[in-house]
Amino acid sequence: xxxxxxxxxxxxxxxxxxxxxxxxxxxxxxxxxxxxxxxxxxxxxxxxxxxxxxxxxxxxxxxxxxxxxxxxxxxxxxxxxxxxxxxxxxxxxxxxxxxxxxxxxxxxxxxxxxxxxxxxxxxxxxxxxxxxxxxxxxxxxxxxxxxxxxxxxxxxxxxxxxxxx
Amino acid sequence: xxxxxxxxxxxxxxxxxxxxxxxxxxxxxxxxxxxxxxxxxxxxxxxxxxxxxxxxxxxxxxxxxxxxxxxxxxxxxxxxxxxxxxxxxxxxxxxxxxxxxxxxxxxxxxxxxxxxxxxxxxxxxxxxxxxxxxxxxxxxxxxxxxxxxxxxxxxxxxxxxxxxx
DNA sequence: CTATTTTACTTCATTGATGAAATATGAACT
DNA sequence: AGTTCATATTTCATCAATGAAGTAAAATAG
Numbered sequence: 577x578x579x580x581x582x583x584x585x586x587x588x589x590x591x592x593x594x595x596x597x598x599x600x601x602x603x604x605x606x607x608x609x610x611x612x613x614x615x616x617x618x619x620x621x622x623x624x625x626x627x628x629x630x631x632x633x634x635x636x637x638x639x640x641x642x643x644x645x646x647x648x649x650x651x652x653x654x655x656x657x658x659x660x661x662x663x664x665x666x667x668x669x670x671x672x673x674x675x676x677x678x679x680x681x682x683x684x685x686x687x688x689x690x691x692x693x694x695x696x697x698x699x700x701x702x703x704x705x706x707x708x709x710x711x712x713x714x715x716x717x718x719x720x721x722x723x724x725x726x727x728x729x730x731x732x733x734x735x736x737x738x739x740x741x
Numbered sequence: 742x743x744x745x746x747x748x749x750x751x752x753x754x755x756x757x758x759x760x761x762x763x764x765x766x767x768x769x770x771x772x773x774x775x776x777x778x779x780x781x782x783x784x785x786x787x788x789x790x791x792x793x794x795x796x797x798x799x800x801x802x803x804x805x806x807x808x809x810x811x812x813x814x815x816x817x818x819x820x821x822x823x824x825x826x827x828x829x830x831x832x833x834x835x836x837x838x839x840x841x842x843x844x845x846x847x848x849x850x851x852x853x854x855x856x857x858x859x860x861x862x863x864x865x866x867x868x869x870x871x872x873x874x875x876x877x878x879x880x881x882x883x884x885x886x887x888x889x890x891x892x893x894x895x896x897x898x899x900x901x902x903x904x905x906x
Numbered sequence: 907c908t909a910t911t912t913t914a915c916t917t918c919a920t921t922g923a924t925g926a927a928a929t930a931t932g933a934a935c936t
Numbered sequence: 937a938g939t940t941c942a943t944a945t946t947t948c949a950t951c952a953a954t955g956a957a958g959t960a961a962a963a964t965a966g
Contacts, residue, residue, distance in 0.1 A: 577815070581801040589864065595883055596871045600775065602890040604790075607772020608817065609897040610765065616901065624922075625769075636746040645944060650742070652773065657923055659946055681931045681944045699754065706761045709896050713889070718760055721889045724882060725767040731874050732774040736781065789952075810914060822953055824916055846914045846961045 578605070603728075610709075617705065621698050626653050627661050631670060634687040635695045641686040643676070670694055743770070768893075775874075782870065786863050791818050792826050796835060799852040800860045806851040808841070835859055 578601050586594040611625060618628050629651050634640055642650075644658045653661070662685060665671040670691035676682035687695075710718065743766050751759040776790060783793050794816050799805055807815075809823045818826070827850060830836040835856035841847035852860075875883065 581798060584803070585797075585801045589861070591865060591868065593868055593872055595887075596875050599875065599883060599886060599890070600871060602887065602894070603772060603775050604779070606890050606894050606897065607768060607775065609894065610768050610772065613897060613900060614769070626922085632750075633746060636750045638749070643944085644946095654924060655945065656925080656947090660922075676944090679932070679944085683945065696754070700756065703756065703758055705900060706765060707758055708900060709893065710761050710764065711896050712892055717889060717892075718764060720885050721764060721893075722760075722767065724878070724886045724889075725764070725771050727877055727882075728874065728886075729767070729771050729774060731876050732771065732778060735778060735870060735873060791952085808914085809916095819954060820915065821917090821955080825952075841914095844914085844962070848915070 578602075613705070613709075617702055621694075626651060626657060627664060630658070630661050631665060631687065631691060631695060632699075634671060634685065635692060640692070641684055643682045643685060645682070647685065665691070743767075778870070778874075782867055786859075791816060791822065792829060795823070795826050796830060796852065796856065796860060797864075799836060799850065800857060805857070806849055808847045808850060810847070812850065830856070 579598070582594055582598050582601065586592045586597075614625055614628075618624060623631070630647055630653075633647060633650050634642060644655065644662060647653070647661075648655050648658050651658075662671065662673055662683075666673050670688060672686050672688055674684050674686070676684050713721070744763070747759055747763050747766065751757045751762075779790055779793075783789060788796070795812055795818075798812060798815050799807060809820065809827060812818070812826075813820050813823050816823075827836065827838055827848075831838050835853060837851050837853055839849050839851070841849050878886070
């Protein structure tokens with residue numbers, strides 16, 4: 577269906593790099609499905625992707641704490657949205673927000689015991705679905721996919737950044 | 742960075758399928774970057790992803806026309822949003838909206854001559870970037886990536902659908 | 907042939923994410 | 937010390953996307 581569309585297009589616009597364009601569309605589609613799937617699994621817990629990711633990052637830190645700025649980097653969210661996320665998670669008692677000790681501009685965000693329990697409860701039931709996603713993938717497939725995605729990620733990063741655009 | 746986070750996590754939650762979870766995160770990250778990159782290229786033309794995709798689908802149809810419902814399917818957008826998209830594109834003169842002839846519930850949406858010119862003007866400059874994304878990918882890499890992404894897409898589709906959930 | 911149900915789309919209210927501006931603290935300069 | 941500049945976060949206004957309810961035209965049932 578997408579193949580037809582792009583096939584037709586490449587007949588009208590012959591200089592189009594059809595295979596690469598197809599891969600782009602594929603990536604976008606799969607990425608979209610995956611987000612959708614994740615949102616679906618998170619909905620019962622009243623979390624969205626960015627809130628979940630924020631919580632998971634806090635969970636995965638030895639000391640369970642970070643700052644809004646750091647979390648913005650790690651989650652690639654804007655500071656504005658991080659404020660909202662923190663508000664939401666604080667309201668649910670999953671994290672705490674406290675004035676930074678050393679630099680008082682920095683706000684310290686820390687996952688609570690309830691937050692940790694919450695993660696421990698909600699995450700494992702997602703594992704089977706994650707497994708099912710990769711049904712039919714052998715170890716070589718997984719290694720290849722990992723390698724290709726990482727290379728793609730690097731290329732994408734360099735695309736706008738590249739110290740000399 | 743992500744590797745560390747997941748590495749740590751899998752130490753606390755040993756039943757986690759770490760390689761698969763990593764691939765998920767990778768997919769989400771790469772998908773996100775790609776969306777971002779696309780949004781960036783579209784911004785100067787005052788289009789967003791869904792509007793662009795809608796326009797491209799119309800462009801790639803032999804008769805240049807469709808209906809909101811069909812476009813919803815193809816773009817995986819909600820009907821509500823399709824109304825907004827159509828409004829926006831009509832306002833810019835890139836498409837027309839007219840009452841359906843046969844079935845008067847169906848609205849006919851058609852790309853205009855101006856819309857086609859617009860596409861022809863804006864699309865080719867994106868090609869170099871698309872090429873750059875796949876720098877260092879040989880044909881085998883591309884074939885592998887295509888195959889793995891399609892398999893992943895199939896698995897994801899079956900995940901919620903599967904005729905008997 | 908009318909009454910009900912279904913389909914196709916639109917309108918309205920709400921949510922999540924963003925950009926621009928405001929606030930507050932710390933760092934650097936003179 | 938006092939002024940200026942940079943950094944960290946929040947507030948406010950706006951937009952895109954969604955869900956729920958509304959409207960209008962077909963399809964179907966009685």
